[in-house]
Amino acid sequence: xxxxxxRIFSRFERFWHWSQMALIATLAFTGFAIHGLHRLVHxxxxxxxxxxxxxxxxxxWLFAIFWHLTTGTWRHYLPxxxxxxxxxxxxAWGNLRGEPHPYRKAWRRKHNPLQALAYLVLKLFLFPxxxxxxxxxxxxxxxxxxxxxxxxxxLVAVLHTAAAFAIVLFVMLHVYLxxxxxxxxxxxxxxxxxxxxVELTPAEAxxxxxxxxxxxxxxxx
Amino acid sequence: xxxxxxxxxxxxxxxxxxxxxxxxxxxxxxxxxSGPEVTRACLSCHNEAGHQVMKTLxxxxxxxxxxxxxxxxxxxxxxxxxxxxxxxEGMCAQCHAGYGWKDESFDFGNADNIDCLVxxxxxxxYYRMPNSRGNDACAIMFDDKGxxxxxxxxxxxxxxxxxxxxxxxxxxxxxxxxxHGDLDSSLVHADRSLDVHMDDEGADFACTxxxxxxxxxxxxxxxxxxxxxxxxxxxxxxxxxxxxxxSCHGDAPHPMDSLQGMKLNGHVDRVACQTCHxxxxxxxxxxxxxxWDWRTAGRLRNGEGYKEHDYIQGNGEExxxxxxxxxxxxxxxxxxxxxxxFDGQMRYTTIDTHFDPADQPIPINSFSGAxxxxxxxxxxxxxxxxxxxxDKGNNTLVYMHLWGDDKDAYWGNYDFGRAIAAGMRxxxxxxxxxxxxxxxxxxxxxxxxxxPAEDALGCGECHAREGRLASLTGFYMPGRGDTPTLDRxxxxxxxxxxxxxxGHVLLRLLVARRRRGS
Numbered sequence: 001x002x003x004x005x006x007r008i009f010s011r012f013e014r015f016w017h018w019s020q021m022a023l024i025a026t027l028a029f030t031g032f033a034i035h036g037l038h039r040l041v042h043x044x045x046x047x048x049x050x051x052x053x054x055x056x057x058x059x060x061w062l063f064a065i066f067w068h069l070t071t072g073t074w075r076h077y078l079p080x081x082x083x084x085x086x087x088x089x090x091x092a093w094g095n096l097r098g099e100p101h102p103y104r105k106a107w108r109r110k111h112n113p114l115q116a117l118a119y120l121v122l123k124l125f126l127f128p129x130x131x132x133x134x135x136x137x138x139x140x141x142x143x144x145x146x147x148x149x150x151x152x153x154x155l156v157a158v159l160h161t162a163a164a165f166a167i168v169l170f171v172m173l174h175v176y177l178x179x180x181x182x183x184x185x186x187x188x189x190x191x192x193x194x195x196x197x198v199e200l201t202p203a204e205a206x207x208x209x210x211x212x213x214x215x216x217x218x219x220x221x
Numbered sequence: 222x223x224x225x226x227x228x229x230x231x232x233x234x235x236x237x238x239x240x241x242x243x244x245x246x247x248x249x250x251x252x253x254x255s256g257p258e259v260t261r262a263c264l265s266c267h268n269e270a271g272h273q274v275m276k277t278l279x280x281x282x283x284x285x286x287x288x289x290x291x292x293x294x295x296x297x298x299x300x301x302x303x304x305x306x307x308x309x310e311g312m313c314a315q316c317h318a319g320y321g322w323k324d325e326s327f328d329f330g331n332a333d334n335i336d337c338l339v340x341x342x343x344x345x346x347y348y349r350m351p352n353s354r355g356n357d358a359c360a361i362m363f364d365d366k367g368x369x370x371x372x373x374x375x376x377x378x379x380x381x382x383x384x385x386x387x388x389x390x391x392x393x394x395x396x397x398x399x400x401h402g403d404l405d406s407s408l409v410h411a412d413r414s415l416d417v418h419m420d421d422e423g424a425d426f427a428c429t430x431x432x433x434x435x436x437x438x439x440x441x442x443x444x445x446x447x448x449x450x451x452x453x454x455x456x457x458x459x460x461x462x463x464x465x466x467x468s469c470h471g472d473a474p475h476p477m478d479s480l481q482g483m484k485l486n487g488h489v490d491r492v493a494c495q496t497c498h499x500x501x502x503x504x505x506x507x508x509x510x511x512x513w514d515w516r517t518a519g520r521l522r523n524g525e526g527y528k529e530h531d532y533i534q535g536n537g538e539e540x541x542x543x544x545x546x547x548x549x550x551x552x553x554x555x556x557x558x559x560x561x562x563f564d565g566q567m568r569y570t571t572i573d574t575h576f577d578p579a580d581q582p583i584p585i586n587s588f589s590g591a592x593x594x595x596x597x598x599x600x601x602x603x604x605x606x607x608x609x610x611x612d613k614g615n616n617t618l619v620y621m622h623l624w625g626d627d628k629d630a631y632w633g634n635y636d637f638g639r640a641i642a643a644g645m646r647x648x649x650x651x652x653x654x655x656x657x658x659x660x661x662x663x664x665x666x667x668x669x670x671x672x673p674a675e676d677a678l679g680c681g682e683c684h685a686r687e688g689r690l691a692s693l694t695g696f697y698m699p700g701r702g703d704t705p706t707l708d709r710x711x712x713x714x715x716x717x718x719x720x721x722x723x724g725h726v727l728l729r730l731l732v733a734r735r736r737r738g739s
Contacts, residue, residue, distance in 0.1 A: 034684075034699050035699060035700070035704075035708075036685070036700045036701050036702035036703070037702065037712075039681075042679075042681055043680040043684040043699075044681065047680065051480055052480075096728060096732045098736060141487035145595065148593065150592050150696045150697060154697040154703075157703075157704065158704055158707055161704060161707055161711065162707060164711075165707075165710075165711030165714060165715065169715060172718050172719065173718065176722045
């Protein structure tokens with residue numbers, strides 16, 4: 001095995017990540033204002049921003065889903081139990097003892113098993129929950145007859161808000177874990193530059209050098 | 222045409238040219254000695270008008286609610302202002318569309334008794350006086366006026382202007398703006414900010430533009446309102462006989478070319494137009510009464526009744542805050558209305574209703590309506606709180622004999638017991654002989670003084686904690702923090718996560734230090 005600096009996050013993936021971050025931050029800020037948790041933005045402005053950001057995220061997601069399917073990148077999120085225990089053990093106490101992170105990013109597997117599982121749960125449960133409830137909320141006037149539907153709206157609002165709390169919780173953990181097992185900036189950098197040190201088989205290295213010239217940095221470069 | 226001070230009224234613009242110039246009709250040249258003589262002249266051409274008017278509420282003062290079966294109308298009801306017109310017609314029937322109703326002897330079948338001019342005079346000089354004499358205590362209430370120029374007012378007739386309807390409807394409850402809060406003399410010549418429809422310089426609507434009529438029957442009733450009108454503008458060319466906003470503006474009145482318009486139209490099924498578009502009542506410089514206390518009535522100075530004027534309203538005029546004949550008044554101006562779910566159906570506490578005094582305040586009128594009631598919407602109201610006499614033995618409201626040139630009239634003898642006994646006896650109602658005071662409230666739906674669109678309420682007026690709709694509960698509405706348990710759990714989870722991370726950081730630092738030390 002050799003370690004080389006490889007572009008593991010393509011330009012689209014990085015664009016997707018950061019624009020999604022900005023949109024989710026906007027949605028959380030305006031959403032909690034609409035819900036009544038703070039008054040840092042006017043209610044009507046919050047509604048327009050929230051709706052606009054949600055529609056923006058829908059478009060982004062359509063592209064992202066298409067990208068995942070066509071590039072095969074979706075495979076990165078397949079759950080695996082292999083190494084899951086070691087990662088969990090590391091986050092529980094190994095990192096306290098200064099042990100090195102047990103996971104080595106592979107070119108075909110850029111997330112560690114715990115990370116992949118967390119993203120999968122986020123994408124399969126939390127995001128769909130907030131999308132379904134959010135779209136139901138947005139189109140409330142279309143499906144709720146006058147006088148009927150407020151009970152359903154309450155349920156929609158409760159689920160939507162609960163999902164929002166869960167996503168904020170995820171974001172907090174997500175950001176915090178960037179500080180664990182290395183430096184924060186070191187962990188953020190790959191999502192900015194796209195490049196990270198990855199273990200490659202000689203065959204992978206040879207393939208990348210031969211066919212994807214821009215995706216691998218020359219040794220020592 | 223005002224009843225107390227009778228200031229000169231400048232009539233509003235006529236609504237387009239008529240097909241007839243009434244000043245050239247021989248029938249209207251006079252001389253006329255009285256109102257009924259003018260009426261006879263009117264009816265000699267308008268030979269159906271008399272029959273029409275005699276069927277209207279303006280004439281009968283009687284209304285039977287088809288839904289509740291309750292017999293309503295001024296002839297019957299007890300209110301929480303001067304309390305009852307019944308038995309006080311000599312004074313109150315100044316606002317009856319007829320001549321001379323002062324007691325039971327009034328002939329409701331005689332068309333000559335109809336007062337055409339109060340609605341159709343366009344000179345602004347016509348006025349009415351009480352139909353009978355009151356006690357001396359009330360004599361000062363009426364200025365000397367010159368005689369009415371009957372041929373001039375008869376020849377001026379036209380479709381009613383705001384000052385015609387307003388001569389009564391602006392003065393309900395005993396004075397300018399007292400009763401409604403959204404109807405007062407400032408609307409005779411309104412500006413745009415006071416009422417976007419009645420703006421003298423703008424649309425300059427007469428009342429009848431919305432309160433459309435057929436055969437002298439006017440649309441729009443507060444006994445039975447269209448709290449939610451789903452009929453929209455109706456079919457092209459067919460006017461709907463309703464006074465609702467929707468009958469002109471449709472049921473999706475905001476432009477659908479923006480998210481804002483779509484969101485606003487999404488409110489139409491649950492929120493009355495008036496709720497957002499009438500941000501405050503009594504905006505025209507005329508105050509409205511919100512609190513009346515009859516308990517303090519009857520104080521005398523040197524044996525005589527008196528008034529105190531401790532309130533100066535927006536237009537600079539003084540308002541009486543105490544009258545010996547009526548008690549204490551509290552006014553308000555430019556105030557946010559109260560809000561309630563309203564299904565359009567008013568129920569009244571009538572003279573025949575027995576109530577439990579423990580249920581104070583007793584609602585003079587009440588209504589239902591709920592978030593899950595498709596017929597109901599959130600409406601603005603003006604609420605009037607009053608302490609007024611009631612029959613302590615029978616637990617009913619009472620008719621008081623207020624007006625009259627006799628010893629039983631409260632406005633003269635300042636004796637509630639005697640005035641109530643007389644009022645109940647002459648109307649055949651049982652009276653225990655013992656009166657007390659009870660707190661009542663009346664609810665007046667707000668629908669006039671529609672502000673221009675730019676002054677309509679912003680979203681955050683209601684979508685906020687402690688917003689305008691804070692008192693309306695039992696349904697989810699964004700912006701109010703309506704799911705407090707969820708919010709507590711959510712915030713607690715985030716706080717615990719933050720705490721956990723801080724603890725983890727601390728642990729990492731401690732372990733790192735120990736490792737360096739070892």
